[in-house]
Amino acid sequence: MTGRTWLRHLAFLLPAAVAVLALTYLLPPFRTYQLATVGAYLCVTAGLTVLTGLNGQLSLGHGALMATGAYTLALTQNALAGRGQWTLLVSTAAAVVVTTAVGAVIGCAAARLRGPYLAGLTLAVAVVVPSVTSTFESVFNSDQGLSVALDPPPLALGATFPYERWQAWLSWAGALLTLFLLANLVRGRFGRNLRAVRDDEAAARLAGISVARTQVSAFVVSAACAGLGGALFAVLAQSVSPGAFPLTLSLFLLMAVVIGGLGSLTGAVCGAVLLVALPAATHSLTDAVHVSPAVAQRLEGNLPLAVFGVVLIVVMLALPGGLASLGRTLRRERPDP
Amino acid sequence: MPSSPDSAAPPGLALQNIGVRFGGLVALDDVSLHVPPGRVVGVIGPNGAGKTTLFNVVCGFVAPTAGTLTLDGRPLRPQPHRLTRLGIARTLQGVGQFAGLTVLENVQAGAGHHARTGFASALFGLSRADRDERRLRDEAHAALERCGVGHRAHLRPDALPYAERKRVALARALVSRPRLLLLDEPAGGLGADEIRELGALITGLDCAVLLVEHHMDLVMAVCQEILVLDFGRPVAFGTPGVIRADPVVAEAYLGAEVETP
């Protein structure tokens, strides 16, 4: 395993970029939009799997961190509205910076807590952040939320360039950048320290690793990714509202990274795909069986959660290492030539 | 403000009148000990005598309720994660390994303070971060070779027999290039041959060693000085010859030594 890290990781991502590009020309608009959503989720799941899988810190607050990124993007973007395409870059950067700062604060508190107390803290964050939007009604417009003023795709791409394709490009640019940076980061000393702290705190200290600093950095990195993911969500939906970031979103994110394979970036990709595919599949299933509107409405919110739960159990029984470990398991079971 | 070395305080690690209480329990009572550079000093005593607690004081896991510590004459306020930078390394009683890391990574983890590049270089995968990683890996390989487990580098620690896991733990301590090495029962669970090899390895080290061990043959063979603790109190101190002949020691410890690992 020699060679330059960045070159090797780029060699992985370039084909992925080409594939996404091709898909945006092959898929119909709705599928392209789903592809864009996968990209936005991928930013979040990649960051979460680093935090929870590699560093052992459970977070039930990543939905709220996404909300932070989304609202920051909306406010910044609306403030800069109409000045050109570059404003999106500025407002996305603002979203990442603000969410990183929020993540640093939560991370400092989280570094003092373990197990159920940590889960409790992040759960509190998940509940409090959306309620902030109704407290400061004049800024966040409470339950209605805000719409996001976005420019159409650059004219250079042609007057009839589909908006969904532009959204998919934006969100996958963010996702692939996130994957590239995280892959660089976790393969070296940073990633090793994360895992050492997760496995044995006393031994990690004696090895010269500051446990608190490592845990806070893990949270900060993870929050930055969630902020970017949230910002991309706002760009995709062209609006933000507290209803888009319920507590169940945080649960979905966590289940997705566990199903994908904790601590694995490949697993984060699987998780992001499932986050879009499973609810969509359940939706078309309920459409197909023609239940009464009242029942359908009740199922709407709960059924995807149940389906996710079932998938989680099945995958954990069959593949304790998550979907990402499928290749490894198959290789082990095939006798060596 | 850098504190100048106290002319009275000796080089190496010195503990002066250390006391530790856990609630009503006196774990250490008025313990003084000096470990000069390069010397191998043993600490023995029955189970619960306070040997591990003494290490915990030196490492900053336990704050002493009385007494002071100095390192090369400077007051020492130990913090566990700063120790390797001060040139102090410690192995834990048991193995204390990172189960999710390979043997090589376990040892690399102990060399982190030799790294010259930081977060940003790693984030962008710059080649100087790669060079740094390669250097840590070479250091880790060398430490594993030195402890005789170089061929295990790519396994998980729990795939190794106990004796080899203890060698990996030792390699992780040595990779930090300590001036003072604290070994807490390194021979626990080892067979006679393995203990002899461990003895040779300890004798061949170029750093000071503070050794806690129940295995008397090893202690007597490698230590130049031995401190005997009983219920947290120092009951004897001297060369192996002196300790072996001391009737108080025989009563407090050697007479009671029935446990074989």
Ligand SMILES: Nc1ncnc2c1ncn2[C@@H]1O[C@H](COP(=O)(O)OP(=O)(O)OP(=O)(O)O)[C@@H](O)[C@H]1O
């Ligand atoms: N953190 C702690 N809190 C309370 N009591 C403690 C703590 N650490 C150690 N003790 C107590 O202090 C005493 C000394 O323990 P210590 O572990 O230092 O003994 P030891 O000499 O290392 O014994 P062994 O040979 O069994 O390893 C014991 O009675 C132990 O129960």
Ligand SMILES: [Mg+2]
């Ligand atoms: Mg002990």
